[in-house]
Amino acid sequence: MLVRSMDIGLDRLTKFLEDPLTGHKGSDGDGARVRPRFHPRLTAGDCLEIYRIMVLSRQLDHRELTLQKQMQAWFSIFCAGKEAVLAAAGKALRPTDPIWSYYRDRALCLMRGMTAREMLLQAVAAREDPSSSGRQMADHWGHVEKAIVIQASPTGAQCVPAVGLAEAVAKTSTLLKEGGRFPADAVVYTSLGDGTTAEGEFYEAVRAAILSRAPVIIHLEDDGYGISVPVTEQVPGGDLMALFRGWPNLRCMDIDGCDVRGSYDAFVEAASWCRAQRGPVLIRSRVLRLMSHSSTDDMRKYRTAAEIAIDFERDPIPRFAHELVAYGVATPDELLRINREVEAEVVAAAEDVTRRPKTDAQNIASWAFRWDPPTAKARYAAAVRDRRADAAGKKLLLADALSAVLHELMEIEPRIVMWGEDVADLSREYLRRHAELKGKGGVFGITHGLQRRFGPDRVANAPIAEASIVGRAIGHALQGFLPVVEIQFRDYLNPAWQQLVDQAATMSWRSGGRFACPMVIRMSYGGYLGGAGAVWHSEAACGPLLHHPGLRVCVPSNARDAAGLMRAAVFSGEIVLYMEPKARYRRPCEYAPEEYPAFDEVLWPGMSRTYGDGKDLAILTYGNTAAHAWDALKNLAREGIRGRMVDLPWLSPLDEEAIKAAADVCGRVLIVDEDRRTCGAGAAIADVLYRDRGLRRRVDVERLAAKDCRVSYGPIGERAVLPHAEDIIEAARTLLS
Ligand SMILES: Cc1ncc(C[n+]2csc(CCOP(=O)(O)OP(=O)(O)O)c2C)c(N)n1
Structure with missing residues (x-):
């Protein structure tokens, strides 16, 4: 495994762990001396907690790379450069406000209460990983007890569902008598990178949020790059926020995401805006990408050393360390102690997770379905x-x-x-x-x-x-x-x-x-x-x-x-x-009763219907083609061919027993559907018979499906593409001949 981004920033981190005031000019100190407090609401304890989370996040970024070197992990993607805004956002939100974030948001999830160990369990694909039971790649967090909704990899795909969740939260007190998973006054947090704002779904999400005045904070983490492509080549005009100014009823904020205080204030303000049902808030935070895009990327291929060095000058962690010392919130020794404690915690967690059992290969497909x-x-x-x-x-x-x-x-x-x-x-x-x-x-x-x-x-x-x-x-x-x-x-x-x-x-x-x-x-x-x-x-x-x-x-x-x-x-x-x-929709049915059923009739998943009891031929079908198949069977009966029709209203799960039983009794099976032949539903039905070696040898199976083209306009075109009763009759005769 090639881990290209391995050493970028590691030397600085090492120095920083030894001396928290290294690596930053500490310009904020001057104003500090005249101010009584670092922040009107953030206590010293809060500040040290934020600092601790930022350092923990950075160390975990690097520890995952070490795990890769040890062949214990296979991929990682980093938060480095975004810790300030994410830790601050985590502090500003309530523990019950749902987070539906993306892969950069490690510091946010740590602030929410995920532990270093829990995060590394995912990196090593351990069974106990609380996010995905070791199924998803590293840094795709979810935590059901901590209101962190499981992330997926397609970038931006979280935005629309997060807006839906916010709408649902807002409707909870009027429509959900027993309450919902999240409190009715919750604010939903979702996030994405600057490059991902080009995805169409993102715009759908913003429009939907405005229309429903959804209590959602959409956080754009603008680190200037989408992998190797700079934001200037992705955003018309180069200024992301210019695209949103002027959208009606959308509160926009533009903040320095390397500044803990400003970020905290912005998220407090945004959350109270949403909680007051005033609609969505879009926050663009200007952040840094201090490591390569992921462990398979090397940013030195497309960024100059000078540009990278300038970013490191703005590294939010030493900056915050300087602020804390300058404001008298902490001494360098206290920060050093935190650094060491965090390092010990991360090392212990890394050692522990490598000993845990890996993802459960026996049950790898479990939980795809919920039918109970x-x-x-x-x-x-x-x-x-x-x-x-x-x-x-x-x-x-x-x-x-x-x-x-x-x-x-x-x-x-x-x-x-x-x-x-x-x-x-x-x-x-x-x-x-x-x-x-x-x-x-x-x-x-x-x-x-x-x-x-x-x-x-x-x-x-x-x-x-x-x-x-x-x-x-x-x-x-x-x-x-x-x-x-x-x-x-x-x-x-x-x-x-x-x-x-x-x-x-x-x-x-x-x-x-x-x-x-x-x-x-x-x-x-x-x-x-x-x-x-x-x-x-x-x-x-x-x-x-x-x-x-x-x-x-x-x-x-x-x-x-x-x-x-x-x-x-x-x-x-x-x-x-x-x-x-x-x-x-509006045609009568010849083979099934047309009376609306009482409550005791439920066609549960996997059930099917068999019409007729002939043994010469079984037609397996569903939906539209059932009526055509029934017509065909009536015609065939006049020729002395007696068949049955199995109507399969559930294509997933299929009634495999009924399919096999009909094949067993009749010995000749015609599968009819209007899906296209290649990879259509009919192929899935045929596979039930194919998978049974005994039946496969005994039963003659034919398929009749739509042609492998789109249904054409007008009666002639449609007739040419879709199977009709005459085609079924012909196919049946061939099968029986
Ligand atoms: C829909 C989709 N397309 C492509 C990818 C591959 N991919 C993963 S991250 C990424 C870049 C995203 O850039 P940006 O939104 O700026 O976020 P950043 O990684 O810089 O935080 C791409 C193209 C993906 N995961 N999902």
Whole structure:
């Protein structure tokens, strides 16, 4: 392992540990003599605590490099140069204010109470690592008891969920009867580097925060570089803050992040601004990067020695040491003692962590999913006790059954909140003033009436920003809400991809089960509208969703199952992508009863339905293609071919038993779906049979899927791409011949 940045700053640290007043000119001392106190509110004890955390943070940066030299760690990324603002911010915030930070924020997390040992446990991938059970790379902290939400690596991906969490916190006293994970007057802290401000999601986060007046502090740590690229080449005009001046209702602060006092004051002010519900605060702190970007980088390749030396002149630790001595807060000997104590603590922690067991290889995949049948069923049973489903027994089409089940679930589960593009009936203003307007309720009308019935705090329109729709749901889920959000079409889930697959799907796994964000994401999908749907409105694309552990996928094919599935999705404790076959919204179903089910019917994860009992052929399918498969089976029956259809409303988890049983009985299996053939859901279904060596030898399996291209516009184009009943009949005949 090449550790290039190994020695940058180490000689200075060594000198500093011996003489805390080395390495800084101590210019602040002059003014100090005439001032009675270093700071009106920071006591001497506070100052020494801040100093201690700063030194501890710097030493840990270097100790992780030593662990790499010893082949006990494999990566690290540093806080050096940012300790002043981070330790001060930690002091200014309350211990219960959630931190959703990024990899530079070591000093902040130390101030919050994480120990040196806890941090090094992650560096060595130890099982006991309280952040991720040794799963995430070094310096990605989380601590469930200390209100530190687990970080992920995609830079900036924490911003939108942090805003969602702040919105959720602000709604806690009105909507969460039993309170949330964080107190209702908490302020959420999130952070990112200057380079990351170029990410689109960051702008979505700022807009969302302003719109909802979210109590969130967004901390931009401006160290002038994004790896090797200077801020001047990344920011139009070169001045980061110029981009935000003039944004309405956004409080901006620009501070020297090497100055403990100024940083502390700014964060105290920002926190009280947020707590007074005055909206978000953006703080840009001008900080330094005193070590290379990470242990695999060497900044001497792209920064001159002179530039690096100038930064070291401004090193916040010796600067603070000088201030403390100049103001009479501490003597050099006291600081020296702290240095030595910290060094001993870090050495002892490093020795200890290398002896701890490493990450648990046997259970490396554990915690990706949260499905726990007894818990889910008990929660559901408690929610429906002594109640009757209003729509039970009524004959409904799929769209109406969906609407009914959403009404029913919002009634029985008050933690549900809902948003999406157009899902509300009216704007908040019109809702108060225009009772005569019918209202929209989604482009397909599924959510119609929900906002009027349950109020605009529980059902709201979202801006056209899919990453925010999903990302804000993650934050709400952490606080204890149960988001049921809508993405208008499967095709438009793509802008939310990072939030979905990197934040949401990995949250439980990467925190070793300490954090989870159960939610339901509803979305219409698919073609078969006779050409009315088209490219970018007709995707099925289930395969990519199945690829990500942590996500469940379900697809009803009929009205009855739409209700039973939604009940299960909401109470499953999982992140469920609920795909709605829009071609079936308003079409009757021939093979399943159309009566809306009573509360006792829940299609729990992994359940399926088998229709027909023929033994010549089993068609395995789901969603839109179930109706086509049923048509095909009726036609084949006229030729004397008797088959059965297994409808798989859960694509994850699949009902493997039902799949294998049908294959076993029939010996010939046709898998039909409208996902594309390559890596589509049909491939995942076929794999169940392939993995069973006995069945693999005995059973003849054929697949019929959409062509490997996008669904084309107009009836001819659509027909050319998607499988229809005639194709199924033909494939079945071939299989049986
Ligand atoms: C979405 C994403 N793109 C790229 C990376 C690789 N990467 C990690 S850190 C980094 C630079 C970030 O620079 P900046 O935001 O200025 O923060 P700094 O590291 O300087 O504190 C990059 C490009 C990543 N982690 N995530």
